[in-house]
């Protein structure tokens with residue numbers, strides 16, 4: 001049985017939505033590492049990028065991931081770029097069951113069209129999303145389960161995760177047979 005469930009995936013794939021629903025079903029704590037970073041720094045992610053740069057953000061993100069994963073019974077949603085550092089991926093795999101959420105680019109762009117809180121998407125959002133997806137195309141492959149959130153609802157996604165992590169969930173329906 002998994003100690004924690006760790007969600008990874010590109011921005012806009014639904015980590016916070018799926019993660020909080022899953023935590024509620026399991027009766028576990030939900031931890032969003034971006035929110036933990038903001039609490040620790042006393043300002044928004046956008047302000048951290050602006051004032052201290054991406055390098056500082058990545059260092060803080062790694063420290064927060066290590067700290068959070070020292071505890072158990074948590075659903076942990078990580079920032080889309082947390083997987084870029086090998087040490088973070090290793091901490092995630094040893095701290096819990098890692099689930100990647102994925103979504104086709106067009107759906108991501110639509111979901112984040114009016115978003116102004118993600119510094120890496122400032123400017124031409126479409127171009128930024130395509131470029132980052134290309135740069136990160138294999139970055140989420142280390143996960144133990146991958147779910148496409150554009151083809152299942154939140155309940156189905158949480159069921160799949162619970163089953164795969166050995167935490168219960170409803171048996172798959174016969175619809176796909």
Ligand code: S3P
Pocket residue numbers: 009010011012015034045078079080081082117118119120
């Ligand atoms: C980032 C994703 C963001 C946040 C930061 C950098 C990234 O988190 O950590 O803006 O590098 O992909 P979400 O994936 O929760 O948007």
